[in-house]
Amino acid sequence: MAKTLEEINKKIKNGSVVVLNAEEIIDYAEQNGVKKTARDIDVVTTATFGPMCSTGAFLSFGHSDPPIKMSKVWLNDVPAYAGIAAVDAYIGATELSETEDMNYGGAYVIEDLISGKPVKLRAIAYGTDCYPRKEIETYITLESINQAYIFNPRNVYQNYAAATNSSNKTIYTYMGKLMPNFGNITFSSAGQLSPLLNDPYYRTIGIGTRIFIGGGQGYVAWQGTQHNPGKDRLANGTPSGPAGTLALIGDMKKMNENFIRAATFHGYGITMYVGVGIPIPVIDEEMVEFLKVKDEDIYTEIMDYSVQRRNKPSYGKINYKQLKSGSIMLKGKKIQTGSFSSYAKALEIANLLKSWITKGHFLMTNFAAPLPMDEKVNTLNILSKEEL
Amino acid sequence: MITRRLILNFPEKIVTKPITYRLVKDYDLQFNILRAEITADVTGKILLEIMGSKNKIEEGIKFLEGEGVSIQEASRDIIVDKEQCMDCGVCTSICITQALILDKNNYRLIFDKDKCILCGFCQNCCPVNAIKLNV
Numbered sequence: 003m004a005k006t007l008e009e010i011n012k013k014i015k016n017g018s019v020v021v022l023n024a025e026e027i028i029d030y031a032e033q034n035g036v037k038k039t040a041r042d043i044d045v046v047t048t049a050t051f052g053p054m055c056s057t058g059a060f061l062s063f064g065h066s067d068p069p070i071k072m073s074k075v076w077l078n079d080v081p082a083y084a085g086i087a088a089v090d091a092y093i094g095a096t097e098l099s100e101t102e103d104m105n106y107g108g109a110y111v112i113e114d115l116i117s118g119k120p121v122k123l124r125a126i127a128y129g130t131d132c133y134p135r136k137e138i139e140t141y142i143t144l145e146s147i148n149q150a151y152i153f154n155p156r157n158v159y160q161n162y163a164a165a166t167n168s169s170n171k172t173i174y175t176y177m178g179k180l181m182p183n184f185g186n187i188t189f190s191s192a193g194q195l196s197p198l199l200n201d202p203y204y205r206t207i208g209i210g211t212r213i214f215i216g217g218g219q220g221y222v223a224w225q226g227t228q229h230n231p232g233k234d235r236l237a238n239g240t241p242s243g244p245a246g247t248l249a250l251i252g253d254m255k256k257m258n259e260n261f262i263r264a265a266t267f268h269g270y271g272i273t274m275y276v277g278v279g280i281p282i283p284v285i286d287e288e289m290v291e292f293l294k295v296k297d298e299d300i301y302t303e304i305m306d307y308s309v310q311r312r313n314k315p316s317y318g319k320i321n322y323k324q325l326k327s328g329s330i331m332l333k334g335k336k337i338q339t340g341s342f343s344s345y346a347k348a349l350e351i352a353n354l355l356k357s358w359i360t361k362g363h364f365l366m367t368n369f370a371a372p373l374p375m376d377e378k379v380n381t382l383n384i385l386s387k388e389e390l
Numbered sequence: 391m392i393t394r395r396l397i398l399n400f401p402e403k404i405v406t407k408p409i410t411y412r413l414v415k416d417y418d419l420q421f422n423i424l425r426a427e428i429t430a431d432v433t434g435k436i437l438l439e440i441m442g443s444k445n446k447i448e449e450g451i452k453f454l455e456g457e458g459v460s461i462q463e464a465s466r467d468i469i470v471d472k473e474q475c476m477d478c479g480v481c482t483s484i485c486i487t488q489a490l491i492l493d494k495n496n497y498r499l500i501f502d503k504d505k506c507i508l509c510g511f512c513q514n515c516c517p518v519n520a521i522k523l524n525v
Contacts, residue, residue: 266519268515338483340480345497
Protein backbone atom coordinates (compact mmCIF):
# COMPACT_ATOMS: atom_id res chain seq x y z
CA MET A 3 0.00 0.00 0.00
CA ALA A 4 2.21 2.78 -1.30
CA LYS A 5 1.64 6.46 -0.59
CA THR A 6 2.41 8.97 -3.32
CA LEU A 7 3.91 12.38 -2.86
CA GLU A 8 0.78 13.91 -4.41
CA GLU A 9 -1.34 12.34 -1.65
CA ILE A 10 1.07 13.62 0.99
CA ASN A 11 1.12 17.14 -0.45
CA LYS A 12 -2.70 17.14 -0.47
CA LYS A 13 -2.61 16.35 3.25
CA ILE A 14 -0.04 19.11 3.81
CA LYS A 15 -2.34 21.60 2.09
CA ASN A 16 -5.43 20.56 4.04
CA GLY A 17 -3.58 20.36 7.35
CA SER A 18 -4.07 16.63 8.00
CA VAL A 19 -0.47 15.54 7.39
CA VAL A 20 1.19 13.52 10.18
CA VAL A 21 4.88 14.34 10.64
CA LEU A 22 7.50 12.96 13.03
CA ASN A 23 11.19 13.75 13.25
CA ALA A 24 13.74 11.00 12.62
CA GLU A 25 14.23 10.44 16.35
CA GLU A 26 10.51 10.10 17.14
CA ILE A 27 9.95 7.57 14.34
CA ILE A 28 12.28 5.13 16.10
CA ASP A 29 10.07 4.73 19.18
CA TYR A 30 6.87 4.93 17.13
CA ALA A 31 7.96 2.07 14.86
CA GLU A 32 9.13 0.04 17.86
CA GLN A 33 5.81 0.44 19.67
CA ASN A 34 3.45 0.15 16.68
CA GLY A 35 5.28 -2.04 14.18
CA VAL A 36 6.31 -1.21 10.64
CA LYS A 37 2.91 -1.78 8.99
CA LYS A 38 0.95 0.57 11.25
CA THR A 39 3.73 3.17 11.16
CA ALA A 40 3.67 3.20 7.35
CA ARG A 41 -0.09 3.83 7.48
CA ASP A 42 -0.09 6.41 10.29
CA ILE A 43 2.95 8.55 9.49
CA ASP A 44 3.25 10.58 6.28
CA VAL A 45 6.56 12.42 6.58
CA VAL A 46 9.75 12.04 8.64
CA THR A 47 12.02 15.05 8.98
CA THR A 48 15.77 14.44 9.02
CA ALA A 49 18.42 17.08 9.65
CA THR A 50 22.05 17.87 10.30
CA PHE A 51 24.15 20.85 11.41
CA GLY A 52 27.82 20.21 10.86
CA PRO A 53 30.98 21.64 9.28
CA MET A 54 30.78 21.42 5.50
CA CYS A 55 33.90 22.75 3.82
CA SER A 56 32.65 22.52 0.25
CA THR A 57 30.35 25.50 0.68
CA GLY A 58 30.17 28.87 -1.03
CA ALA A 59 27.99 31.42 -2.73
CA PHE A 60 27.41 32.87 -6.18
CA LEU A 61 26.97 36.64 -5.98
CA SER A 62 25.93 39.03 -8.73
CA PHE A 63 26.86 42.61 -7.89
CA GLY A 64 25.11 44.75 -10.49
CA HIS A 65 26.85 47.18 -12.89
CA SER A 66 28.64 50.36 -11.93
CA ASP A 67 28.80 53.54 -14.03
CA PRO A 68 31.10 53.40 -15.96
CA PRO A 69 30.95 49.60 -15.90
CA ILE A 70 33.74 47.21 -14.96
CA LYS A 71 34.50 43.63 -16.04
CA MET A 72 35.97 42.26 -12.81
CA SER A 73 39.12 40.15 -13.20
CA LYS A 74 40.01 39.83 -9.54
CA VAL A 75 37.68 40.56 -6.68
CA TRP A 76 37.97 40.75 -2.89
CA LEU A 77 35.25 40.82 -0.27
CA ASN A 78 36.55 42.18 3.05
CA ASP A 79 40.03 41.30 1.78
CA VAL A 80 39.04 37.69 1.08
CA PRO A 81 39.68 36.72 -2.55
CA ALA A 82 36.64 35.54 -4.46
CA TYR A 83 36.56 34.14 -7.99
CA ALA A 84 35.43 36.55 -10.70
CA GLY A 85 36.22 34.63 -13.88
CA ILE A 86 32.55 34.44 -14.78
CA ALA A 87 31.12 37.29 -16.84
CA ALA A 88 31.55 40.89 -15.74
CA VAL A 89 30.05 41.14 -12.26
CA ASP A 90 29.35 37.56 -11.15
CA ALA A 91 31.61 35.97 -8.56
CA TYR A 92 31.90 32.92 -6.31
CA ILE A 93 33.09 33.17 -2.73
CA GLY A 94 34.25 29.91 -1.19
CA ALA A 95 33.93 29.18 2.52
CA THR A 96 37.49 28.00 3.08
CA GLU A 97 39.29 30.94 1.42
CA LEU A 98 41.42 32.80 3.98
CA SER A 99 41.53 36.56 4.38
CA GLU A 100 44.68 38.15 2.98
CA THR A 101 45.05 40.22 6.14
CA GLU A 102 43.47 38.27 9.02
CA ASP A 103 44.84 34.78 8.36
CA MET A 104 42.55 32.09 9.82
CA ASN A 105 40.49 34.54 11.86
CA TYR A 106 38.50 35.63 8.80
CA GLY A 107 37.63 34.15 5.43
CA GLY A 108 34.96 33.22 2.91
CA ALA A 109 32.62 31.61 5.42
CA TYR A 110 32.75 34.78 7.56
CA VAL A 111 31.95 36.93 4.49
CA ILE A 112 28.92 34.74 3.82
CA GLU A 113 27.80 34.95 7.45
CA ASP A 114 28.32 38.73 7.50
CA LEU A 115 26.25 39.14 4.34
CA ILE A 116 23.46 36.94 5.71
CA SER A 117 23.45 38.96 8.97
CA GLY A 118 22.90 42.13 6.94
CA LYS A 119 26.35 43.60 7.57
CA PRO A 120 28.05 45.84 4.99
CA VAL A 121 30.94 44.14 3.21
CA LYS A 122 33.78 45.89 1.39
CA LEU A 123 33.95 44.99 -2.32
CA ARG A 124 37.14 45.68 -4.21
CA ALA A 125 37.85 44.64 -7.80
CA ILE A 126 40.41 45.24 -10.53
CA ALA A 127 40.08 44.76 -14.28
CA TYR A 128 42.15 44.98 -17.47
CA GLY A 129 39.61 47.33 -19.05
CA THR A 130 37.95 47.05 -22.46
CA ASP A 131 36.23 49.50 -24.82
CA CYS A 132 32.84 48.56 -23.36
CA TYR A 133 34.07 48.00 -19.78
CA PRO A 134 36.51 50.88 -19.39
CA ARG A 135 36.72 50.91 -15.60
CA LYS A 136 39.91 49.35 -14.19
CA GLU A 137 39.18 49.31 -10.49
CA ILE A 138 36.39 49.76 -7.99
CA GLU A 139 36.02 49.87 -4.23
CA THR A 140 32.62 50.15 -2.53
CA TYR A 141 30.44 48.65 0.21
CA ILE A 142 27.61 46.22 -0.45
CA THR A 143 24.97 44.40 1.57
CA LEU A 144 22.99 41.29 0.71
CA GLU A 145 19.99 43.46 -0.11
CA SER A 146 21.92 45.94 -2.28
CA ILE A 147 23.23 43.31 -4.72
CA ASN A 148 21.36 41.14 -7.21
CA GLN A 149 21.13 37.36 -6.92
CA ALA A 150 22.99 35.69 -4.09
CA TYR A 151 22.67 31.97 -3.86
CA ILE A 152 24.46 29.49 -1.70
CA PHE A 153 25.78 26.74 -3.93
CA ASN A 154 27.59 23.96 -2.12
CA PRO A 155 29.33 21.30 -4.22
CA ARG A 156 29.57 18.82 -1.35
CA ASN A 157 27.32 18.83 1.71
CA VAL A 158 25.49 16.38 3.94
CA TYR A 159 28.07 13.60 3.78
CA GLN A 160 26.47 10.19 4.20
CA ASN A 161 28.52 9.18 7.23
CA TYR A 162 32.11 10.14 7.97
CA ALA A 163 35.15 8.75 9.76
CA ALA A 164 35.97 9.20 13.43
CA ALA A 165 39.45 10.54 14.18
CA THR A 166 42.18 9.95 16.71
CA ASN A 167 45.91 10.67 17.06
CA SER A 168 48.50 8.01 17.85
CA SER A 169 51.51 10.37 17.77
CA ASN A 170 52.97 12.06 20.85
CA LYS A 171 52.13 15.61 19.74
CA THR A 172 48.83 17.47 19.59
CA ILE A 173 47.71 17.87 15.96
CA TYR A 174 45.26 20.34 14.43
CA THR A 175 43.19 18.81 11.64
CA TYR A 176 39.82 19.16 9.91
CA MET A 177 38.61 16.77 12.57
CA GLY A 178 39.72 19.34 15.13
CA LYS A 179 42.27 19.34 17.90
CA LEU A 180 43.45 15.76 18.42
CA MET A 181 45.33 15.17 21.66
CA PRO A 182 48.44 12.97 21.66
CA ASN A 183 48.55 9.25 22.41
CA PHE A 184 44.88 8.60 21.61
CA GLY A 185 43.93 11.51 23.89
CA ASN A 186 40.50 11.96 22.31
CA ILE A 187 38.31 10.85 19.41
CA THR A 188 36.23 13.25 17.34
CA PHE A 189 33.46 12.46 14.88
CA SER A 190 30.94 14.34 12.77
CA SER A 191 27.50 12.97 12.01
CA ALA A 192 23.91 13.54 13.09
CA GLY A 193 23.62 9.74 13.18
CA GLN A 194 19.98 8.63 13.44
CA LEU A 195 18.79 12.15 12.46
CA SER A 196 21.05 12.36 9.41
CA PRO A 197 19.29 12.70 6.02
CA LEU A 198 21.23 10.22 3.92
CA LEU A 199 21.47 7.69 6.75
CA ASN A 200 17.68 7.58 6.87
CA ASP A 201 17.38 7.11 3.11
CA PRO A 202 20.60 5.19 2.46
CA TYR A 203 19.74 4.08 -1.09
CA TYR A 204 18.41 7.52 -2.10
CA ARG A 205 14.86 6.24 -2.79
CA THR A 206 13.30 9.64 -2.09
CA ILE A 207 16.20 12.11 -1.95
CA GLY A 208 17.38 13.09 -5.43
CA ILE A 209 18.02 16.00 -7.75
CA GLY A 210 15.26 18.53 -7.23
CA THR A 211 14.27 17.44 -3.71
CA ARG A 212 13.11 20.51 -1.78
CA ILE A 213 15.02 21.00 1.48
CA PHE A 214 15.56 23.31 4.45
CA ILE A 215 18.93 25.00 4.15
CA GLY A 216 20.43 27.75 6.30
CA GLY A 217 17.03 28.90 7.54
CA GLY A 218 15.29 29.04 4.17
CA GLN A 219 14.13 26.65 1.48
CA GLY A 220 16.42 25.24 -1.17
CA TYR A 221 16.96 22.19 -3.33
CA VAL A 222 19.28 19.29 -3.97
CA ALA A 223 21.02 20.52 -7.13
CA TRP A 224 23.13 17.54 -8.09
CA GLN A 225 25.04 14.66 -6.56
CA GLY A 226 27.84 16.10 -4.46
CA THR A 227 31.54 15.88 -5.29
CA GLN A 228 33.17 12.64 -4.12
CA HIS A 229 29.71 11.00 -4.16
CA ASN A 230 30.54 7.37 -3.42
CA PRO A 231 27.37 5.24 -3.46
CA GLY A 232 29.38 2.02 -3.84
CA LYS A 233 30.86 2.19 -0.31
CA ASP A 234 30.30 -1.12 1.52
CA ARG A 235 27.07 -1.16 3.52
CA LEU A 236 25.55 -3.07 6.40
CA ALA A 237 22.35 -5.11 6.06
CA ASN A 238 20.36 -2.04 7.10
CA GLY A 239 21.74 -0.17 4.05
CA THR A 240 23.91 2.30 5.96
CA PRO A 241 27.53 2.64 4.79
CA SER A 242 30.21 2.29 7.49
CA GLY A 243 32.19 5.24 6.18
CA PRO A 244 31.88 8.23 3.84
CA ALA A 245 29.54 7.42 0.95
CA GLY A 246 26.94 9.60 -0.80
CA THR A 247 27.02 13.40 -0.91
CA LEU A 248 24.71 16.17 -2.12
CA ALA A 249 25.27 19.45 -3.95
CA LEU A 250 22.82 21.98 -2.49
CA ILE A 251 21.44 25.31 -3.64
CA GLY A 252 19.46 27.96 -1.77
CA ASP A 253 18.61 31.65 -1.72
CA MET A 254 21.03 33.43 0.60
CA LYS A 255 18.58 36.28 1.11
CA LYS A 256 16.18 33.92 2.89
CA MET A 257 18.77 32.46 5.27
CA ASN A 258 19.67 33.43 8.82
CA GLU A 259 22.87 33.03 10.79
CA ASN A 260 21.18 30.79 13.35
CA PHE A 261 21.37 27.99 10.79
CA ILE A 262 24.51 28.81 8.83
CA ARG A 263 27.67 29.76 10.74
CA ALA A 264 31.29 30.43 9.95
CA ALA A 265 33.82 28.47 12.00
CA THR A 266 37.58 28.22 12.40
CA PHE A 267 39.34 24.99 13.21
CA HIS A 268 42.36 26.34 15.05
CA GLY A 269 45.60 25.62 13.21
CA TYR A 270 43.73 24.07 10.29
CA GLY A 271 41.49 26.57 8.53
CA ILE A 272 38.02 27.94 8.03
CA THR A 273 34.78 26.11 7.31
CA MET A 274 31.03 26.72 7.31
CA TYR A 275 28.43 24.99 9.47
CA VAL A 276 25.39 24.45 7.28
CA GLY A 277 22.01 23.55 8.73
CA VAL A 278 20.13 21.20 6.38
CA GLY A 279 16.76 19.55 6.85
CA ILE A 280 15.33 17.01 4.42
CA PRO A 281 11.78 15.63 4.76
CA ILE A 282 11.36 11.99 3.76
CA PRO A 283 7.94 10.83 2.56
CA VAL A 284 6.82 7.56 4.16
CA ILE A 285 5.93 6.04 0.81
CA ASP A 286 5.88 2.39 1.89
CA GLU A 287 6.83 -0.09 4.62
CA GLU A 288 10.31 -0.47 3.18
CA MET A 289 10.86 3.24 3.86
CA VAL A 290 9.90 2.74 7.53
CA GLU A 291 12.51 -0.02 7.79
CA PHE A 292 15.15 2.54 6.77
CA LEU A 293 13.73 5.41 8.81
CA LYS A 294 13.75 3.52 12.11
CA VAL A 295 17.55 3.25 12.04
CA LYS A 296 19.10 4.21 15.38
CA ASP A 297 22.55 5.39 16.47
CA GLU A 298 23.56 1.91 17.61
CA ASP A 299 22.81 0.51 14.12
CA ILE A 300 25.08 2.99 12.33
CA TYR A 301 28.81 2.35 12.30
CA THR A 302 31.94 4.28 11.41
CA GLU A 303 35.66 3.64 11.54
CA ILE A 304 38.26 5.24 13.83
CA MET A 305 41.12 6.53 11.66
CA ASP A 306 44.55 7.70 12.73
CA TYR A 307 44.85 11.30 11.55
CA SER A 308 48.48 11.57 12.68
CA VAL A 309 49.41 9.56 9.59
CA GLN A 310 49.85 12.13 6.82
CA ARG A 311 48.83 9.86 4.00
CA ARG A 312 45.72 9.43 1.90
CA ASN A 313 44.99 6.03 3.44
CA LYS A 314 45.11 6.15 7.22
CA PRO A 315 45.34 3.20 9.59
CA SER A 316 42.06 2.12 11.15
CA TYR A 317 41.47 1.15 14.77
CA GLY A 318 38.24 -0.64 14.06
CA LYS A 319 34.57 0.08 13.65
CA ILE A 320 32.33 1.66 16.24
CA ASN A 321 28.67 2.69 16.36
CA TYR A 322 27.27 6.14 17.03
CA LYS A 323 25.62 5.15 20.31
CA GLN A 324 29.06 4.30 21.63
CA LEU A 325 30.56 7.50 20.21
CA LYS A 326 27.79 9.66 21.69
CA SER A 327 28.11 8.03 25.13
CA GLY A 328 31.05 10.32 25.85
CA SER A 329 33.83 7.74 25.88
CA ILE A 330 34.85 4.40 24.42
CA MET A 331 37.46 1.77 25.24
CA LEU A 332 40.32 1.45 22.79
CA LYS A 333 43.52 -0.50 23.38
CA GLY A 334 42.44 -1.01 26.98
CA LYS A 335 42.21 2.73 27.58
CA LYS A 336 39.13 4.90 28.15
CA ILE A 337 39.10 7.60 25.47
CA GLN A 338 36.76 10.60 25.51
CA THR A 339 34.72 11.25 22.38
CA GLY A 340 33.15 14.43 21.04
CA SER A 341 31.13 15.39 17.98
CA PHE A 342 31.64 18.30 15.60
CA SER A 343 28.10 17.95 14.38
CA SER A 344 25.58 19.56 16.73
CA TYR A 345 22.84 17.05 17.49
CA ALA A 346 20.93 19.69 19.47
CA LYS A 347 20.85 22.00 16.44
CA ALA A 348 19.95 19.14 14.08
CA LEU A 349 16.98 18.33 16.32
CA GLU A 350 15.99 22.01 16.28
CA ILE A 351 16.04 21.98 12.46
CA ALA A 352 14.14 18.69 12.19
CA ASN A 353 11.46 20.10 14.51
CA LEU A 354 11.32 23.42 12.67
CA LEU A 355 10.86 21.64 9.34
CA LYS A 356 8.22 19.46 11.00
CA SER A 357 6.29 22.57 12.02
CA TRP A 358 6.63 24.16 8.56
CA ILE A 359 5.16 21.01 6.96
CA THR A 360 2.43 20.65 9.58
CA LYS A 361 1.41 24.29 9.06
CA GLY A 362 1.35 23.89 5.28
CA HIS A 363 4.33 26.22 4.65
CA PHE A 364 6.45 23.54 2.98
CA LEU A 365 5.35 21.29 0.13
CA MET A 366 7.44 18.30 -0.86
CA THR A 367 8.79 17.52 -4.30
CA ASN A 368 9.41 14.34 -6.29
CA PHE A 369 12.99 14.37 -7.45
CA ALA A 370 13.55 15.31 -11.12
CA ALA A 371 16.31 12.68 -11.43
CA PRO A 372 17.65 10.07 -9.01
CA LEU A 373 21.14 10.30 -7.54
CA PRO A 374 23.51 8.05 -9.52
CA MET A 375 24.29 4.68 -7.96
CA ASP A 376 27.33 3.95 -10.10
CA GLU A 377 29.80 6.75 -9.44
CA LYS A 378 33.28 5.96 -8.19
CA VAL A 379 35.85 8.13 -6.43
CA ASN A 380 39.16 8.58 -8.27
CA THR A 381 42.43 9.62 -6.69
CA LEU A 382 44.90 12.23 -7.85
CA ASN A 383 48.27 10.79 -8.82
CA ILE A 384 51.38 12.42 -10.23
CA LEU A 385 51.47 11.35 -13.86
CA SER A 386 52.93 12.62 -17.07
CA LYS A 387 50.78 13.02 -20.17
CA GLU A 388 52.19 9.75 -21.52
CA GLU A 389 51.54 7.80 -18.33
CA LEU A 390 47.88 8.78 -18.38
CA MET B 391 58.78 35.77 44.57
CA ILE B 392 56.60 34.65 41.70
CA THR B 393 53.43 32.60 41.43
CA ARG B 394 52.80 29.94 38.86
CA ARG B 395 49.85 27.66 38.26
CA LEU B 396 50.79 24.15 37.23
CA ILE B 397 48.97 20.93 36.54
CA LEU B 398 50.81 17.89 37.83
CA ASN B 399 49.99 14.55 36.21
CA PHE B 400 50.93 11.54 38.27
CA PRO B 401 51.12 8.28 36.34
CA GLU B 402 49.86 5.03 37.90
CA LYS B 403 53.27 3.90 39.16
CA ILE B 404 53.83 6.84 41.52
CA VAL B 405 50.31 8.03 42.30
CA THR B 406 50.50 6.75 45.89
CA LYS B 407 54.09 7.94 46.48
CA PRO B 408 54.37 11.13 48.57
CA ILE B 409 56.24 13.54 46.30
CA THR B 410 54.63 16.96 46.50
CA TYR B 411 55.78 17.64 50.08
CA ARG B 412 59.35 17.60 48.81
CA LEU B 413 58.67 20.93 47.07
CA VAL B 414 58.38 22.50 50.52
CA LYS B 415 61.09 20.51 52.23
CA ASP B 416 63.79 20.62 49.61
CA TYR B 417 62.95 23.65 47.45
CA ASP B 418 61.43 26.08 49.97
CA LEU B 419 58.27 26.54 47.93
CA GLN B 420 54.80 27.40 49.17
CA PHE B 421 51.90 25.85 47.38
CA ASN B 422 48.14 25.90 47.36
CA ILE B 423 46.28 22.85 46.10
CA LEU B 424 43.42 24.28 44.01
CA ARG B 425 42.17 20.95 42.74
CA ALA B 426 43.15 17.37 43.22
CA GLU B 427 41.85 14.16 41.76
CA ILE B 428 43.80 11.17 42.93
CA THR B 429 42.78 7.61 43.41
CA ALA B 430 45.02 4.58 43.77
CA ASP B 431 45.21 2.50 40.56
CA VAL B 432 44.36 5.45 38.32
CA THR B 433 46.50 8.40 37.25
CA GLY B 434 46.18 11.50 39.45
CA LYS B 435 46.04 15.23 38.70
CA ILE B 436 46.77 18.19 40.96
CA LEU B 437 46.24 21.84 40.08
CA LEU B 438 48.85 23.61 42.11
CA GLU B 439 49.46 27.29 42.69
CA ILE B 440 53.13 27.44 43.52
CA MET B 441 54.99 30.40 45.06
CA GLY B 442 58.71 30.91 45.46
CA SER B 443 61.76 32.21 43.68
CA LYS B 444 61.93 31.69 39.93
CA ASN B 445 65.00 29.45 40.23
CA LYS B 446 63.63 27.30 43.04
CA ILE B 447 60.41 26.77 41.10
CA GLU B 448 62.39 25.64 38.04
CA GLU B 449 64.43 23.26 40.20
CA GLY B 450 61.29 21.95 41.85
CA ILE B 451 59.75 21.28 38.44
CA LYS B 452 62.88 19.42 37.30
CA PHE B 453 62.70 17.31 40.43
CA LEU B 454 59.05 16.44 39.81
CA GLU B 455 59.74 15.55 36.19
CA GLY B 456 62.63 13.38 37.34
CA GLU B 457 60.19 11.49 39.56
CA GLY B 458 57.95 10.78 36.56
CA VAL B 459 55.42 13.58 37.04
CA SER B 460 54.46 15.42 33.85
CA ILE B 461 53.83 19.16 34.19
CA GLN B 462 51.64 21.61 32.25
CA GLU B 463 51.07 25.32 32.73
CA ALA B 464 47.51 26.02 33.84
CA SER B 465 45.72 28.98 32.33
CA ARG B 466 43.43 31.49 33.99
CA ASP B 467 39.64 31.51 34.17
CA ILE B 468 37.75 29.80 31.38
CA ILE B 469 34.35 31.14 30.31
CA VAL B 470 31.90 29.51 27.92
CA ASP B 471 29.90 31.97 25.82
CA LYS B 472 26.51 30.25 25.50
CA GLU B 473 25.38 32.77 22.84
CA GLN B 474 28.17 31.71 20.50
CA CYS B 475 28.07 28.02 21.43
CA MET B 476 26.50 25.71 18.83
CA ASP B 477 26.23 22.72 21.23
CA CYS B 478 28.33 20.51 18.95
CA GLY B 479 30.16 18.87 21.88
CA VAL B 480 33.68 18.66 20.50
CA CYS B 481 35.06 20.37 23.63
CA THR B 482 33.68 17.50 25.70
CA SER B 483 36.24 15.20 24.07
CA ILE B 484 39.10 17.41 25.28
CA CYS B 485 38.00 18.21 28.85
CA ILE B 486 40.03 15.98 31.14
CA THR B 487 37.77 16.41 34.17
CA GLN B 488 34.45 16.29 32.27
CA ALA B 489 33.58 19.82 33.35
CA LEU B 490 32.23 20.13 29.79
CA ILE B 491 29.53 17.59 28.96
CA LEU B 492 26.40 17.36 26.84
CA ASP B 493 23.06 17.23 28.65
CA LYS B 494 21.65 13.71 28.21
CA ASN B 495 18.12 15.04 27.59
CA ASN B 496 18.45 18.11 25.39
CA TYR B 497 22.02 17.56 24.07
CA ARG B 498 23.02 21.14 24.98
CA LEU B 499 26.44 21.95 26.45
CA ILE B 500 26.83 22.15 30.22
CA PHE B 501 29.91 23.76 31.78
CA ASP B 502 30.44 22.77 35.40
CA LYS B 503 32.90 25.35 36.71
CA ASP B 504 33.46 23.38 39.92
CA LYS B 505 34.99 20.52 37.98
CA CYS B 506 37.21 22.79 35.87
CA ILE B 507 40.87 22.55 36.78
CA LEU B 508 41.79 25.41 34.43
CA CYS B 509 44.13 23.31 32.32
CA GLY B 510 43.10 25.33 29.24
CA PHE B 511 43.14 22.41 26.76
CA CYS B 512 39.66 23.40 25.58
CA GLN B 513 40.80 26.87 24.65
CA ASN B 514 41.59 26.47 20.97
CA CYS B 515 39.33 23.53 20.22
CA CYS B 516 36.02 25.40 19.79
CA PRO B 517 35.15 26.07 16.12
CA VAL B 518 33.26 29.25 16.99
CA ASN B 519 35.61 30.44 19.73
CA ALA B 520 32.91 30.20 22.41
CA ILE B 521 35.45 29.08 25.01
CA LYS B 522 37.50 32.03 26.13
CA LEU B 523 40.22 32.78 28.60
CA ASN B 524 39.14 35.38 31.14
CA VAL B 525 42.25 37.51 31.40
